Amino acid sequence: MNTNTNMMIETKHLTRRYGTRVVVDDVNLQVKKGEIYGFLGPNGAGKTTTIRMLLGLIRPSAGEVLLFGRELSRHRMEVLGKIGSLVESPSYYGHLTGHENLQTIQKLLGLKKNRIDEVLETVRLTKDAHRPVKGYSLGMKQRLGIAAALLRDPEMVILDEPTNGLDPAGIHEVRQLILDMPRQHGITVLVSSHLLSEIDQVATQVGIINGGRLIFQDSIDVLRRESRPRLRVVTERPGAAQMLLRGQGHAAEIEAGALWLEGGAAENIGAINRELVLAGHTVTRIEEVKRSLEDIFLDLTGKDVSL
Numbered sequence: 001m002n003t004n005t006n007m008m009i010e011t012k013h014l015t016r017r018y019g020t021r022v023v024v025d026d027v028n029l030q031v032k033k034g035e036i037y038g039f040l041g042p043n044g045a046g047k048t049t050t051i052r053m054l055l056g057l058i059r060p061s062a063g064e065v066l067l068f069g070r071e072l073s074r075h076r077m078e079v080l081g082k083i084g085s086l087v088e089s090p091s092y093y094g095h096l097t098g099h100e101n102l103q104t105i106q107k108l109l110g111l112k113k114n115r116i117d118e119v120l121e122t123v124r125l126t127k128d129a130h131r132p133v134k135g136y137s138l139g140m141k142q143r144l145g146i147a148a149a150l151l152r153d154p155e156m157v158i159l160d161e162p163t164n165g166l167d168p169a170g171i172h173e174v175r176q177l178i179l180d181m182p183r184q185h186g187i188t189v190l191v192s193s194h195l196l197s198e199i200d201q202v203a204t205q206v207g208i209i210n211g212g213r214l215i216f217q218d219s220i221d222v223l224r225r226e227s228r229p230r231l232r233v234v235t236e237r238p239g240a241a242q243m244l245l246r247g248q249g250h251a252a253e254i255e256a257g258a259l260w261l262e263g264g265a266a267e268n269i270g271a272i273n274r275e276l277v278l279a280g281h282t283v284t285r286i287e288e289v290k291r292s293l294e295d296i297f298l299d300l301t302g303k304d305v306s307l
């Protein structure tokens, strides 16, 4: 048995096929305690299928899932009891209040401790707790779903696209809740999204899945480092300028007639300009070109990068 209790989720060669189609392909996820793990991928990439396997809702075709260091297939009740989840839009009894809906779930799960008021407070629904759910906005319903996930006082929550379909205010509320989970409640979070901007704002760790394959898994900082601005230099003789700058240790590439310098070069704009001018080059333009996380995401998903 794996005794690394710091690892909340670990999958080993997790694979799911539908017929001959491989929808989740040899995925090795690693989610450590205290992280907000952003599980990112375009629609149809395999996020929900992976999450359903993590929660024991569907079986892997191959590979395995370890939760809290234990195999899900052997310790199902024990490990799933420590996880709260929100997968797909939750359904409620519309004529019952938020409070009553949570009471129903509490009974259904056989939870002894009454944490309803506490979780309603956490998701900021105390004020609306005694209104029928049919009058709730989509954002409120989603927050009620998160309250339901928190009812069993979980060590970890798994949220599948929790901001889907919400308006900006709803998105903000859910984002705040996610950020508070490790900080205030010691809960580890795995949250999926198809939007890089969503993950960028909450995650400490990122896994990117595309076409069923995990193409990136590292800290958000590593992903951001990839996004350091590049320098675009336009000169009349880019080939000669490239040779000069390469001679000085710059990784200079020519693309679409301009010279491109990587990463840290942007800090040396003045020096680079001076070197070029002193060597007789006419520099008509130097600009910093920021790469958004979207650019990097496209780079990663466009190419078949395997990590």
Ligand SMILES: Nc1ncnc2c1ncn2[C@@H]1O[C@H](COP(=O)(O)OP(=O)(O)OP(=O)(O)O)[C@@H](O)[C@H]1O
Binding pocket: 018, 023, 041, 042, 043, 044, 045, 046, 047, 048, 049, 050, 161, 194
């Ligand atoms: N029960 C099923 N039978 C056949 N194919 C399926 C089944 N469930 C999912 N798929 C296919 O598996 C692929 C991955 O689906 P999945 O729902 O995991 O993606 P996703 O990343 O969660 O995307 P989305 O955000 O659109 O739900 C899709 O192409 C989907 O059509």
